[in-house]
Amino acid sequence: xxxxxxxxxxxxxxxxxARITCSGDALPKKxxxxxxxxxxxxxxxxxxxxxxxxxxxxERFSGSSSGTMATLTISGAQxxxxxxxxxxxxxxxxxxxxxxGTKLTVL
Amino acid sequence: xxQLVQSGAxxxxxGASVKVSCKASGYTFTSYGISWVRQAPGQxxxxxxxxxxxxxxxxxAQKLQGRVTMTTDTSTSTxxxxxxxxxxxxxxxxxxxxxxxGDYACDYWGQGTLVTVSS
Numbered sequence: 001x002x003x004x005x006x007x008x009x010x011x012x013x014x015x016x017x018a019r020i021t022c023s024g025d026a027l028p029k030k031x032x033x034x035x036x037x038x039x040x041x042x043x044x045x046x047x048x049x050x051x052x053x054x055x056x057x058x059e060r061f062s063g064s065s066s067g068t069m070a071t072l073t074i075s076g077a078q079x080x081x082x083x084x085x086x087x088x089x090x091x092x093x094x095x096x097x098x099x100x101g102t103k104l105t106v107l
Numbered sequence: 108x109x110q111l112v113q114s115g116a117x118x119x120x121x122g123a124s125v126k127v128s129c130k131a132s133g134y135t136f137t138s139y140g141i142s143w144v145r146q147a148p149g150q151x152x153x154x155x156x157x158x159x160x161x162x163x164x165x166x167x168a169q170k171l172q173g174r175v176t177m178t179t180d181t182s183t184s185t186x187x188x189x190x191x192x193x194x195x196x197x198x199x200x201x202x203x204x205x206x207x208x209g210d211y212a213c214d215y216w217g218q219g220t221l222v223t224v225s226s
Binding site for chain 2: 037049054086095100
């Protein structure tokens with residue numbers, strides 16, 4: 001089955017740039033999506049179709065994709081950005097996985 | 108505004124079934140599909156499947172084939188997810204989400220429903 005691989009954790013100081021990666025063999029042909037999940041809450045979409053930002057999501061959130069890797073970048077991370085982040089994509093099998101999730105710590 | 112409101116928490120015994128509902132509002136229900144995603148305690152997100160609210164077509168995760176059924180009631184803009192033969196490892200928060208993009212990707216999510224399977 002298809003897998004998306006993320007680092008388990010990323011840590012930055014407030015105001016620094018946080019980068020969270022997601023690798024998958026089908027990413028050259030498929031879009032990546034990114035979700036933020038704060039403790040005890042439902043996920044929130046922060047990036048769709050590799051690099052687009054939904055309305056209401058701060059401009060410090062951006063996304064990119066190159067080859068087999070998609071990247072979520074948080075420029076000038078804030079304490080309130082501390083959360084788990086999940087990438088999502090699919091391959092031709094039609095059973096889309098989420099990545100394993102990355103815990104972002106901002107302190 | 109788009110809202111998905113799910114039914115309340117459930118406690119079930121092993122071998123039983125559970126049916127979770129998800130009532131949509133704020134958009135044309137039949138214009139989007141609904142994906143179901145679950146999250147076991149302390150674990151990541153797991154995609155369970157998708158249903159088209161337009162024609163009822165479904166796509167289920169391979170590991171749940173035969174145990175899960177997703178349906179919709181267009182008269183009430185409500186989606187349902189039934190999981191049978193429950194096991195302890197089905198204990199999780201179950202989310203419905205509007206599939207607003209291709210490949211069943213979700214934009215709006217319900218608040219989640221905790222299903223606990225315990226003898």
